[in-house]
Amino acid sequence: MFQLLRKNIEKHIQITEEEFEQFCANFQLRKVKKKDFLLRAGEICRYEGFVTKGCFKVYYLDENGSEQILYFATEDWWATDIDSFTNQVPAILNIEALEDCEVLCINKPDKDILYNQLAKVEKLFRIMNQRTLVSFQRRVISSIGKTAAQRYIEFIEKYPGLEDRLTQLQVAAYLGITHEFLNKIRKKIFRN
Secondary structure (H helix, E strand, C coil): CHHHHHHHHHCCCCCCHHHHHHHHCCCEEEEECCCCEEECCCCECCEEEEEEECEEEEEEECCCCCEEEEEEEECCCEECCHHHHHHCCECCCEEEECCCEEEEEEEHHHHHHHHHHCHHHHHHHHHHHHHHHHHHHHHHHHHHHCCHHHHHHHHHHHCCCHHHHCCHHHHHHHHCCCHHHHHHHHHHHHHC
């Protein structure tokens, strides 16, 4: 499980074995059963989590009580409510396990200590935060400027094979459409 974390880190920075061991010593393994929550809206997000097994949906409930899925966190992804974790305010997001999951969690005090102990860690999370901002910017632009069919194709490209692990309702909630409309899009795309 830590080897997956190391591969993830090395996509962004180089790290020695000693630095990696020091880094990993600050993580705790949490097992989350299907339909259980890593975080519920209203709680303070105490951890950032690196998913080593399973799939989480990260979402909020709109004023009608409908799920609006921001992203799916599968193996080799990070999951958190950035605002709640950074500012220690109540979370807006829910992080719910869609499968039995394992996640390596680091709390804010330990992460802050690592920033001081290992300059590379601060660089790592700065790079990851920049990539997260880029991803969210692209998602907003996609939501505003692209058709549902284009967003569906982007979803398939961004999350290869994930659709087989999700319900059509979950995919539709991610795309911001009804599952009936998603069925029409899928029929049209797969017919061509």
